[in-house]
Amino acid sequence: MSNSSDFSKTSIKLLFTPGPLTTSQSVKEAALVDLGSRDNSFIAIVAGIRNELLKLAHANTPEYEAVIMQGSGTFGIESVISSAIPANGMLLNIINGAYGRRISQMARVHSIPLIEIINDENQLPDPGEIESALMKNPQITHISVIHGETTTGLINPIEKIGEIAKKYNIPLIVDAMSTFGAYDTDIKKLNISYLVSSSNKCIEGIPGFSFILARRSELEKCRNQARSLSLDIYDQWNGLNSNGQFRFTPPVQSLIAFSQALKELDNEGGVIARAGRYEENNNILIKEMTELGFELYLPANVRGYIITSFIYPAHKYFSFEKFYSELNERGCVIYPGKLSKTDCFRIGNIGHLYPSDIKKLTSAVKEVLELMEIQLSN
Numbered sequence: 620m621s622n623s624s625d626f627s628k629t630s631i632k633l634l635f636t637p638g639p640l641t642t643s644q645s646v647k648e649a650a651l652v653d654l655g656s657r658d659n660s661f662i663a664i665v666a667g668i669r670n671e672l673l674k675l676a677h678a679n680t681p682e683y684e685a686v687i688m689q690g691s692g693t694f695g696i697e698s699v700i701s702s703a704i705p706a707n708g709m710l711l712n713i714i715n716g717a718y719g720r721r722i723s724q725m726a727r728v729h730s731i732p733l734i735e736i737i738n739d740e741n742q743l744p745d746p747g748e749i750e751s752a753l754m755k756n757p758q759i760t761h762i763s764v765i766h767g768e769t770t771t772g773l774i775n776p777i778e779k780i781g782e783i784a785k786k787y788n789i790p791l792i793v794d795a796m797s798t799f800g801a802y803d804t805d806i807k808k809l810n811i812s813y814l815v816s817s818s819n820k821c822i823e824g825i826p827g828f829s830f831i832l833a834r835r836s837e838l839e840k841c842r843n844q845a846r847s848l849s850l851d852i853y854d855q856w857n858g859l860n861s862n863g864q865f866r867f868t869p870p871v872q873s874l875i876a877f878s879q880a881l882k883e884l885d886n887e888g889g890v891i892a893r894a895g896r897y898e899e900n901n902n903i904l905i906k907e908m909t910e911l912g913f914e915l916y917l918p919a920n921v922r923g924y925i926i927t928s929f930i931y932p933a934h935k936y937f938s939f940e941k942f943y944s945e946l947n948e949r950g951c952v953i954y955p956g957k958l959s960k961t962d963c964f965r966i967g968n969i970g971h972l973y974p975s976d977i978k979k980l981t982s983a984v985k986e987v988l989e990l991m992e993i994q995l996s997n
């Protein structure tokens with residue numbers, strides 16, 4: 620069957636991307652089932668996932684609630700932005716990358732009054748500037764920030780921002796898409812009112828949904844407030860809580876695979892163990908790539924261990940398209956950059972990837988550089 624050989628050829632690729640990511644065979648296989656969305660065993664799986672997600676964030680009901688939203692991560696963020704901020708509200712959005720800019724775009728689409736604190740993509744926000752924005756603009760009702768800016772790999776200081784949110788008593792919305800499951804996140808201690816992540820990042824599931832961990836007292840305020848029907852976080856939560864069901868077709872297979880992915884996270888040793896594996900992956904990646912002569916975009920003090928931005932080498936033979944496609948042919952998928960000022964490419968080390976996979980990639984990089992006749996280090 621030519622179809623199946625085409626499939627197996629594509630399925631052996633390793634994804635060094637910000638997501639969707641490489642998943643384990645057992646997670647992929649868990650999705651090979653037909654189950655009705657009203658089936659009791661499915662309803663139990665969904666309830667189990669919601670509990671487990673709260674546990675991962677060191678929270679539980681009734682103080683916090685887990686809401687699952689169909690669609691990719693962006694849908695989950697937009698459900699919060701478009702449901703949580705009241706008609707007379709205002710958002711303070713802290714930006715240092717493309718995902719931060721995307722939240723502003725959402726606010727504009729929904730005509731939500733917006734104040735932005737914009738920093739360069741290699742720069743952390745200044746807590747003093749956040750405080751002075753809050754003091755000058757008492758109309759601000761919500762703050763939003765990205766935890767891991769996957770644009771570069773920068774980690775924002777959510778502890779400090781959480782302290783400010785607490786001091787001014789303003790609900791904090793955190794896009795933890797690329798960090799949840801890989802950075803230990805105590806949602807209550809961090810004073811987060813809404814944390815959003817998705818199925819296909821560090822929990823290592825397949826794409827299909829996002830999830831929101833929210834303070835119940837905040838969720839309750841969202842009633843009759845949403846600017847969208849399908850993204851109404853209150854109705855979604857109410858539906859899940861009343862009969863355990865989704866309002867509209869759930870991504871059944873993706874949820875079943877996610878339930879398996881959560882078991883595998885637990886078997887690995889939880890978030891701390893996963894963080895350890897990703898950090899080891901990242902250390903090997905950076906060591907090998909800098910030995911080959913590549914330069915990092917971010918300084919160490921703002922860099923996380925999720926994804927790394929490498930500056931395009933200033934070599935006359937370097938072409939990203941060629942570099943990318945040669946690596947792709949060797950089964951390694953890297954990712955272009957999306958920085959506004961510097962030409963970079965990105966290599967993610969999250970997903971079902973191990974040190975041996977990182978070494979496979981760096982050997983392929985070495986081979987491709989030789990093929991392109993590029994010598995970067997001495």
Ligand SMILES: *Cc1c(COP(=O)(O)O)cnc(C)c1O
Pocket residue numbers: 637638691692693694718765767768769794795796797817
């Ligand atoms: C992946 C990601 C998203 C969501 O992207 P989708 O393509 O909608 O899944 C949002 N924010 C960050 C920081 C991300 O890494």
